[in-house]
Amino acid sequence: MRKLLTGLVLTVGLAGLAQAADPSAGGEIAQNQCVSCHGQNGVEPLQPNYARLAGLGEDYLFKQLSAIKSGDRNVPEMMGIVRGLDEQDMRNLAAYYNQQEMPRGEANPEKVDAGESLYRGGDLSRDVAACIACHGPKGLGNEPAGYPRLSGQSAEYVVKSLKDYRSGERVYNAQSQIMGDIASKLNDDEISAVAEYIEGLY
Numbered sequence: 001m002r003k004l005l006t007g008l009v010l011t012v013g014l015a016g017l018a019q020a021a022d023p024s025a026g027g028e029i030a031q032n033q034c035v036s037c038h039g040q041n042g043v044e045p046l047q048p049n050y051a052r053l054a055g056l057g058e059d060y061l062f063k064q065l066s067a068i069k070s071g072d073r074n075v076p077e078m079m080g081i082v083r084g085l086d087e088q089d090m091r092n093l094a095a096y097y098n099q100q101e102m103p104r105g106e107a108n109p110e111k112v113d114a115g116e117s118l119y120r121g122g123d124l125s126r127d128v129a130a131c132i133a134c135h136g137p138k139g140l141g142n143e144p145a146g147y148p149r150l151s152g153q154s155a156e157y158v159v160k161s162l163k164d165y166r167s168g169e170r171v172y173n174a175q176s177q178i179m180g181d182i183a184s185k186l187n188d189d190e191i192s193a194v195a196e197y198i199e200g201l202y
Contacts, residue, residue, distance in 0.1 A: 019091070021058065026096030029089055033081050041100040048156035054100035057141050060148040061094035072172040102152040107200025115197025118190060128185050131194065134178075139201040146175065151201045158195035162186065 030042070034053075037046050042053030053061065067073035069082040069090070085093070107115070120137075122130035131150070135141050139151030150158070164170035165183035183191070 019088070021091040021095035023092065023095040023099050026089075026092035026094070029085070029093050030096055034093070037077070042097045043100065043103050045154065045157075048154045049160045050154075051157050052102060052153055053097040054152075055098060055102040056148040057143045057146070058094045058098040059143060059146050060141070061097055062090055063146060065090040065093065067172065073170065073176075102149065104202050105152045105154065105199035107198075108155070108196040111193040111196040112200065114190070115193035115195070118186075118194045119197050119201070123185075126185050129182055131198075139198060150198045153198055155192070155195040155199040158198050159191055162191045162195065163188075166191075 030038075034042070037050055038053050039045050045052060064073065065082055065085070066087075068075045068078045069085065082090070118128070119131040119139075122128045122133075131139075134145070134147045135150045139149060141147045141149040161170065162179075162183045165176070165179040166186065168180060171177050171180035186194075
């Protein structure tokens with residue numbers, strides 16, 4: 001009986017180790033598969049409406065890759081890549097990108113005040129929640145809750161994301177529904193303003 005229990009403990013322990021993320025392995029995948037669109041270390045995307053991936057949160061990144069692979073989140077440009085990744089690959093990638101440093105962005109000074117007002121205070125008259133509630137005062141996110149870092153993200157990508165939430169294109173679970181509800185109450189000018197503020201937030 002003791003040998004059986006020992007074997008079970010050893011098996012469970014090895015299984016746990018097998019699931020541990022390996023950032024260095026993720027870095028190899030990133031260099032081979034991701035750098036052409038998301039740039040070196042995930043901070044210099046090929047196009048400004050592609051995401052900067054550095055430091056967004058390991059759990060968040062893994063869940064986004066999983067959602068894209070399953071088809072829950074529709075990103076046609078990514079399907080050919082994630083199709084060849086297994087769960088361990090995605091965990092490794094998420095760990096690698098989460099270790100990279102997000103660069104400090106710059107905001108359009110003409111839109112900062114309006115963007116800051118929405119980010120920090122929302123709009124109670126329209127039941128628009130403040131971004132700060134989930135993403136924090138400096139936009140660093142909430143890793144345990146799975147809310148990503150926003151600070152330093154390109155304004156163009158934030159605009160695209162908010163419009164996708166607003167249209168329902170990026171709404172596929174309870175957490176994304178929160179963003180869908182908020183974005184549905186924002187007009188284009190407000191989306192642009194808060195996106196600019198987020199890029200320069202630090």
